[in-house]
Amino acid sequence: MLLELLAEKGRLLADGATGTNYFDRGLTSGDAPELWNVQSAERVAQLHQEFIEAGADIILTNSFGANARRLRLHDAHDRVIELNRRAAEIAREVADRAGRRVVVAGSIGPTGDLFAPLGELTFAQAVEAFAEQAEGLKAGGADVFWIETMSAPDEIRAAAEGVAAAGLPYVFTASFDTAGRTMMGLAPAELPNLAAALTPAPAAIGGNCGVGAPDLLLAILEITTADPNAVVIAKGNCGIPQVTGDHVHYTGTPELMADYTRLALDAGARIVGGCCGTTPRHLAAMRAAMESHVPRARPDVDEIVRRLGPILLKQAAGRPDGDRPRRGRRRA
Ligand SMILES: [Zn+2]
Structure with missing residues (x-):
């Protein structure tokens, strides 16, 4: 379905943020957004609906943290199948009403635990957690x-292995939030080789979240340089993060995210969406940019900075916790 639609349309628009938009709609910090699938399904459906109206070809289910290890924090670890199935059912129902083909992508985030020997998570436990989540998502459509x-990298391998039994295609994206690499040291240029070693192979690879949109695009350039034939996803945050106390605000305007979309396409991404801070209003501007896009030369760093703002790699590296593995965060 994903690759068919991509072949037909050439490039696809994925949706925007889940967490940020839920916080704007009443989610409280510390709550598991996945519980909304049973407690507040109308709000979950509403955000899907708004992203589809804004032009999304792909919507991500509200299931990012719905694995048993993470749900244990909310005492909901015995509800993995239920919460994932409902997440997919809600998205499926809205997608099927769209009047055009919309892909329902079952969101699967990290377990939040570190792998042995840094932490206690074994590879087999991770595979099991992802397999359970995949089963629920598939059951919901x-x-x-x-x-x-x-x-x-081990968690990507475990997730790929875990979802394989369900027999649906999968994609993976990494978050390059630490000096241009993931927190665990994976560089964007290493993604194609990592993907090539997986069976079955992913349908697409790429980057999401991380720091700002300019940093994300640098990562996309590295991936497409390493493998010009890869189907690449760019799901960057909405502009540049600005931290005030405990609150992170993203500076991106709809115009900036439209420009980000053009640059992502010129950098070789075939699937573009937004991560933290990206609202349906931003996504509508991204759709318009995709529709009217006239391909230009591959951008370089200078052009990305000039059009989108500063690269924050160094700041990210210099954060107090920049070099220390943290417990996985939520996408927000
Ligand atoms: Zn994000």
């Missing part, structure tokens, strides 16, 4: 598994 915000 997902078209593809969308493994995202990944950091550890």
